[in-house]
């Protein structure tokens with residue numbers, strides 16, 4: 486469908502704010518950097534930092550040693566591949582790291598836009614309730630403009646922070662991929678007498694984890710959005726909806742805005758910007774990927790399908806579990822699906838010494854280690870089109886873009902045109 490309008494003909498009203506209706510989605514672990522989020526805010530939109538593995542991220546940026554200290558404390562447990570129940574996060578340190586991370590963004594914020602943090606419930610951190618409560622509260626303490634609840638139903642998340650002085654002033658939203666998930670969230674959070682300020686409706690073409698099963702291809706964003714819109718109308722609930730997943734051009738975005746979305750959330754096009762946290766050679770992998778290089782699989786121990794480039798080094802790596810350093814996916818009982826898969830392969834190798842010693846695990850991955858090392862190249866479905874957004878240089882690499890260039894291309898382009906770097 487073509488439209489004569491562009492994104493800039495619309496504004497996203499959020500409380501008393503009027504924003505450019507472009508949100509850059511959270512991309513863990515440190516793929517949506519502070520620098521990227523700040524650019525979105527400077528340009529009048531919304532940027533996200535991520536609260537995934539914050540102590541590790543802060544160690545890299547501020548030379549702190551939360552991760553080293555954790556490993557030191559639990560070193561004796563490293564070879565214990567049966568029981569990780571004792572490997573806990575120190576809540577005071579988690580709070581401190583989250584505050585440092587959020588302040589890095591908020592202290593440098595310029596312009597009329599906002600900086601939010603993406604908070605994933607699936608980071609259960611061997612104490613799901615305690616750790617998420619600390620992460621949410623610390624982000625509010627440190628002055629974050631808003632929190633986008635992600636990767637989970639978050640049925641208890643509002644309740645955990647309803648006593649916080651900023652609970653009613655900060656912008657709080659949730660990502661859903663179905664009407665049912667939104668209905669559950671609203672019903673379970675009725676007690677806190679607060680609706681979400683916005684709802685991101687994420688379709689099956691998004692990057693990262695998907696809120697669908699392996700039948701994701703049977704769904705489409707426009708239909709889910711329309712269903713949620715109709716329900717909100719029937720319930721007389723006025724909550725801005727933000728469309729996400731597969732929105733590649735300004736014209737794609739405009740179609741959703743004309744259909745009643747208040748804004749769009751986009752991510753994939755920003756993975757090849759200079760401000761994105763992926764190392765530059767990996768940005769080239771994103772540029773060069775073809776459609777059949779992009780797969781959705783179930784190797785994430787979270788249980789959600791995840792989309793990625795199929796040459797990601799994480800696939801089949803057989804890494805020794807690093808729960809003593811990381812442990813972000815350990816559930817309430819100190820378990821992670823990757824440990825079980827790894828132990829199975831260790832036992833298989835031991836049972837067949839003639840078959841070689843190398844451990845390879847294909848059905849699950851050590852997500853903490855590989856996301857920290859940028860070895861799991863998660864991406865949106867449209868990644869194969871990134872090469873059309875830049876120019877190939879003499880050395881065969883594509884030119885990196887500025888976040889401002891991509892943001893403005895979304896904001897001003899018409900007729901499905903994509904502005905190439907000048």
Ligand SMILES: Cc1cc2nc3c(=O)[nH]c(=O)nc-3n(C[C@H](O)[C@H](O)[C@H](O)COP(=O)(O)O)c2cc1C
Nearest residue numbers: 510511512513635691692693730731751752753865
């Ligand atoms: C590299 C990458 C990492 C992502 N990581 C996260 C994440 O940590 N949490 C989350 O809620 N969504 C994550 N997403 C989803 C985005 O925030 C966004 O909603 C979605 O990708 C938008 O669709 P698009 O990429 O087609 O523009 C990620 C997306 C990408 C491309």
